[in-house]
Amino acid sequence: MSTPVRLLESLPALSGNQKKFITGLHRKKNRLTRGCYLVEGQRLLLAALKSRVTLRTVVLCPGLIRHLPDEIRLLLSRRSIPVFHTDENTFRTLADTESPAGFLAVATLPPFHEVRDLSPAPVLYLDSLRDPGNCGTLLRTAAWLGWKQVVAGPGTADLFQPKVVRGGMGAHFELEFYQLPPDQLGRPYYFLAADQRGEP
Structure with a gap:
């Protein structure tokens, strides 16, 4: 089962400051000073949700996601992780891959x-x-x-x-x-x- 993609647009929109924070995590210096790193892709996001890793933020892009698996939706709800949506052009600036799938998370760096x-x-x-x-x-x-x-x-x-x-x-x-x-x-x-x- 999966959640209709159109429902993702009802999520809060990613703010300008959040976009700046996330794009900064492409640089090692910022990862160290901010204590965060990026988790990109549906499979990695699901693996992170099933682990003990602390996820600070999840960003979803309705324009790139074909469907949102119910397993991801339920885990996000249970862990009370802030989830935001953004448009396709913005998401491509946040992602590290050339063909992003629309799933991105900010995780806390382990010690x-x-x-x-x-x-x-x-x-x-x-x-x-x-x-x-x-x-x-x-x-x-x-x-x-x-x-x-x-x-x-x-x-x-x-x-x-x-x-x-x-x-x-x-x-x-x-x-x-x-x-x-x-x-x-x-x-x-x-x-x-x-x-x-x-x-x-």
């Missing part, structure tokens, strides 16, 4: 934990990994394996930029994040590494 909080469980360490797509893939793989701890080493891409979040496909909502060099992990670890210059 980067202290090294002393690392458990003896497996850790995914990203060493100077700059490609956002590869970062997202590795985060998704770690979540699939049940690895909960991710350490972002120096030179690694911002793990909460939109492309990494999309590539993670919901992994961000399950993982714990740390930021430190490997020699500060605080206890002995065995390292398994992959090198693109290596030979099979």
Whole structure:
């Protein structure tokens, strides 16, 4: 079942200040100072709603959404998350993708934990990994394996930029994040590494 798209137009309209706030989250500096990041797409929004992630705002675009699944509507209602609508042209300026689907949310950044909080469980360490797509893939793989701890080493891409979040496909909502060099992990670890210059 789904909610008729025309009903979305009865939602409050996104204000100018809200638009400015959201577009600013495309930049790392603003994500850090504002403590937020973007969640874009229907599947990611649904995954976020099912998780413990705090969503501050949800923006829907009636001109781009074919239908609003009842599951999303019910979860939005239960969690009392502010929901707004906006026109197609405005939404395209808010979204990071070239062909947005009309679903966007502002999520609260999780804290980067202290090294002393690392458990003896497996850790995914990203060493100077700059490609956002590869970062997202590795985060998704770690979540699939049940690895909960991710350490972002120096030179690694911002793990909460939109492309990494999309590539993670919901992994961000399950993982714990740390930021430190490997020699500060605080206890002995065995390292398994992959090198693109290596030979099979």
